[in-house]
Amino acid sequence: xxxVDEFRDPHKAKVLLDNIIDIADALADDQQRxxxxxxxxxxxxxxxxRYGIENMLPPSIELIHGPGCPVCVLPRGRxxxxxxxxxxxxxxxxxxxxxxxxxxxxxxxxxxxxxGADVRMVYSPMDALSIAKKNPDKEVVFFGxxxxxxxxxxxxxxxxxxxxxxxxxxxxxxxxTIIPTIKAVLxxxxxxxxxFLGPGHVSMVIGNQPxxxxxxxxxxxVVVAGFEPLDILQSLWMVLKQLQAGEARVENQYxxxxxxxxxxxxxxxxxxxxxxxxxxxxxxxxxIDHSGVQLNKQYSTYDAEKKFSTKTVTIADPESCQCxxxxxxxxxxxxxxxxxxxxxxxxxxxxxxxxxxGACAAYYLYGGDRIDALQVEDDIExxxx
Amino acid sequence: xxxxEKKPIEENSAxxxxxxxxxxxxxxxxxxxxxxxxxxxxxxxxFIEAFSNPALNTLEDxxxxxxxxxxxxxxxxxxxxxxxxxxxxxxxxxDIGKLAICGTVNDLAVGGATPLYLTCAMIIExxxxxxxxxxxxxxxxxxxxxAGIHIxxxxxxVVERGSCDKxxxxxxxxxxxxxxxxxxxxxxxxGDHILVNGFLGDHGAAILNARGDMQLSCPIExxxxxxxxxxxxxxxxxxxxxxxxxxxRGGIASVLNEIAETSRCAIEIHEARTPxxxxxxxxxxILGLDPLYLANxxxxxxxxxxxxxxxxxxxxxxxxLGQDAADIGSVLAEGRPGRVHMQTSFGGKRIVDxxxxxxxxxxx
Ligand code: SF4
Numbered sequence: 001x002x003x004v005d006e007f008r009d010p011h012k013a014k015v016l017l018d019n020i021i022d023i024a025d026a027l028a029d030d031q032q033r034x035x036x037x038x039x040x041x042x043x044x045x046x047x048x049x050r051y052g053i054e055n056m057l058p059p060s061i062e063l064i065h066g067p068g069c070p071v072c073v074l075p076r077g078r079x080x081x082x083x084x085x086x087x088x089x090x091x092x093x094x095x096x097x098x099x100x101x102x103x104x105x106x107x108x109x110x111x112x113x114x115x116g117a118d119v120r121m122v123y124s125p126m127d128a129l130s131i132a133k134k135n136p137d138k139e140v141v142f143f144g145x146x147x148x149x150x151x152x153x154x155x156x157x158x159x160x161x162x163x164x165x166x167x168x169x170x171x172x173x174x175x176x177t178i179i180p181t182i183k184a185v186l187x188x189x190x191x192x193x194x195x196f197l198g199p200g201h202v203s204m205v206i207g208n209q210p211x212x213x214x215x216x217x218x219x220x221x222v223v224v225a226g227f228e229p230l231d232i233l234q235s236l237w238m239v240l241k242q243l244q245a246g247e248a249r250v251e252n253q254y255x256x257x258x259x260x261x262x263x264x265x266x267x268x269x270x271x272x273x274x275x276x277x278x279x280x281x282x283x284x285x286x287x288i289d290h291s292g293v294q295l296n297k298q299y300s301t302y303d304a305e306k307k308f309s310t311k312t313v314t315i316a317d318p319e320s321c322q323c324x325x326x327x328x329x330x331x332x333x334x335x336x337x338x339x340x341x342x343x344x345x346x347x348x349x350x351x352x353x354x355x356x357x358g359a360c361a362a363y364y365l366y367g368g369d370r371i372d373a374l375q376v377e378d379d380i381e382x383x384x385x
Numbered sequence: 386x387x388x389x390e391k392k393p394i395e396e397n398s399a400x401x402x403x404x405x406x407x408x409x410x411x412x413x414x415x416x417x418x419x420x421x422x423x424x425x426x427x428x429x430x431x432f433i434e435a436f437s438n439p440a441l442n443t444l445e446d447x448x449x450x451x452x453x454x455x456x457x458x459x460x461x462x463x464x465x466x467x468x469x470x471x472x473x474x475x476x477x478x479x480d481i482g483k484l485a486i487c488g489t490v491n492d493l494a495v496g497g498a499t500p501l502y503l504t505c506a507m508i509i510e511x512x513x514x515x516x517x518x519x520x521x522x523x524x525x526x527x528x529x530x531x532a533g534i535h536i537x538x539x540x541x542x543v544v545e546r547g548s549c550d551k552x553x554x555x556x557x558x559x560x561x562x563x564x565x566x567x568x569x570x571x572x573x574x575x576g577d578h579i580l581v582n583g584f585l586g587d588h589g590a591a592i593l594n595a596r597g598d599m600q601l602s603c604p605i606e607x608x609x610x611x612x613x614x615x616x617x618x619x620x621x622x623x624x625x626x627x628x629x630x631x632x633x634r635g636g637i638a639s640v641l642n643e644i645a646e647t648s649r650c651a652i653e654i655h656e657a658r659t660p661x662x663x664x665x666x667x668x669x670x671i672l673g674l675d676p677l678y679l680a681n682x683x684x685x686x687x688x689x690x691x692x693x694x695x696x697x698x699x700x701x702x703x704x705x706l707g708q709d710a711a712d713i714g715s716v717l718a719e720g721r722p723g724r725v726h727m728q729t730s731f732g733g734k735r736i737v738d739x740x741x742x743x744x745x746x747x748x749x
Contacts (some may be wrong), residue, residue: 010732051729051731
């Protein structure tokens with residue numbers, strides 16, 4: 001396929017992989033432990049499993065699947081708010097596909113829909129706005145969610161609603177911002193990380209500059225990476241080369257897409273419509289200061305939180321749920337007590353099992369030799385019992 | 386034997402009703418399901434007009450078949466039913482009517498049966514335009530005729546607006562299985578090859594695309610087609626074929642998992658050998674979908690013993706619906722029983738698991 005196949009060439013992959021193995025093995029000999037690299041972005045997690053990259057890497061390198069799936073980090077209290085809004089009379093609640101199954105404390109949006117709420121799946125916030133125009137007697141709410149990747153299109157939709165004079169459209173804003181999140185991860189005491197794959201899509205909007213502090217203050221290399229398998233291998237290799245040379249810089253592997261200073265128009269739309277929230281709660285990570293955005297005063301008439309006075313109760317995850325530890329890389333998904341038992345994509349206990357970008361769902365669906373080994377052990381134990 | 390030539394229908398032409406009523410309304414109302422004149426006009430003017438055949442025209446409560454004639458096709462009856470609900474009703478490459486015929490024909494054919502007769506039950510939402518209904522019925526008639534199968538009995542219900550989504554169609558089918566064919570997923574064994582008859586995922590992508598949300602200008606057409614003649618040539622070339630299944634909802638991934646589970650074997654497929662159109666790959670990239678799980682309406686998966694693989698492939702290639710047939714992998718002697726995995730063309734290996742729920746587009 002034009003523009004895709006060239007990023008999936010197995011021969012180039014082999015060469016890159018050999019280089020990766022050489023450096024990673026040498027580093028592991030020096031440090032007496034594997035090198036830990038976090039991919040912050042859920043899209044990377046997905047590609048890593050989908051192309052079997054996890055299984056190609058040597059044991060001297062370990063990937064930590066970070067908090068970059070917006071669906072996975074959404075706290076249960078916010079899902080409950082969605083359900084409460086969706087269940088009001090005369091509301092059409094619109095959402096992206098993979099957010100529809102995230103469990104709240106009582107039910108998911110999918111279950112609310114089955115119970116009679118008018119919940120509709122859309123592909124973009126503009127679709128939600130057209131639904132609002134077609135249904136002037138209903139209040140149409142869009143479930144805005146995602147990092148800087150999806151923020152501009154939500155912002156532009158709010159601007160469009162204003163320009164068109166649409167008053168029955170509002171936004172339930174759960175957009176989050178990447179930099180405070182990476183900072184929270186870096187400041188976490190139980191974390192051991194040697195470097196980062198920077199998120200490609202987010203960087204398309206914000207550019208490379210904002211990652212400078214990771215290299216300067218925390219002395220960790222960052223390579224902004226694309227999503228094709230060769231992109232990911234090449235980026236891993238670039239991180240390893242920096243580590244080997246004792247360097248820490250921000251590099252841009254995805255420069256065919258990511259501009260150094262980001263996308264000016266997108267950034268302008270964001271800053272016109274949104275302002276930082278003081279606090280925002282993340283599933284598994286707790287509250288992170290200034291990590292979420294909300295509509296600013298000027299656009300507050302489009303704010304569903306104001307229109308519907310939501311409660312946003314903090315609800316602890318079930319005790320068995322270890323999503324937080326997985327998000328920070330403290331444990332691997334299959335080490336969670338309920339992985340593959342009580343918690344499966346069909347019956348997700350935690351959010352990491354919901355979206356295919358979530359680390360747990362990715363392991364469960366695309367698996368890996370490591371899980372196979374684990375399940376064989378389980379089978380043996382069952383036989384013994 | 387040409388299915389169209391020989392029809393063991395018990396003809397009862399003495400009671401065959403001559404078409405009489407002419408439908409006057411442009412729109413279906415509850416009266417068209419009420420059992421009175423309006424309903425008879427609908428049946429005569431729309432259904433009998435399009436499907437006309439001796440068994441149907443008598444409008445008895447049942448169609449009757451001669452056992453001796455049925456027995457000339459094989460030694461076992463095959464029976465199936467399926468209901469068709471789809472949005473939109475018309476999509477590139479087909480419509481709900483064509484789908485209802487092809488789906489049931491294929492469900493019979495994959496068991497090695499010659500499909501012979503279909504029933505057709507329609508649940509119509511009050512307010513449907515008669516033109517639209519005619520279009521659907523005519524598409525059913527054309528597809529059935531081309532497939533050499535007769536629609537021999539039916540039922541019509543009209544429900545209040547909001548009680549169903551425009552139209553639901555149920556078709557049941559009867560076919561006869563030739564005595565030499567014994568197909569079953571449990572028969573797959575190590576060394577067998579996994580064949581498909583062409584490009585995968587077209588139907589699923591065409592439907593998603595036709596819903597219009599994506600506004601992609603991608604010319605994707607559904608692959609909706611009756612597969613029975615392809616299956617007959619496949620079985621003639623490879624009589625020891627272990628199993629055939631049409632890969633509808635859940636895509637080939639679901640069929641492969643079923644084979645692996647039932648036969649307690651591991652299955653390996655190769656991404657590089659799995660035919661998927663460039664457009665479909667691009668479409669899936671954008672939406673974050675996996676083409677292995679996309680629905681097909683004209684694609685089958687066949688498990689064929691190694692010795693007959695070449696003949697099976699050649700027979701498929703010679704058929705218009707199998708020109709892009711491919712050998713995508715095999716049943717393994719080793720590996721975790723029940724597990725399906727794919728060698729990616731990138732050189733990695735991933736598990737192809739059962740789909741959970743519906744495939745949902747990712748957010749970014
Ligand atoms: S297995 Fe379930 S509960 Fe455990 S970390 Fe994963 S998603 Fe959370």
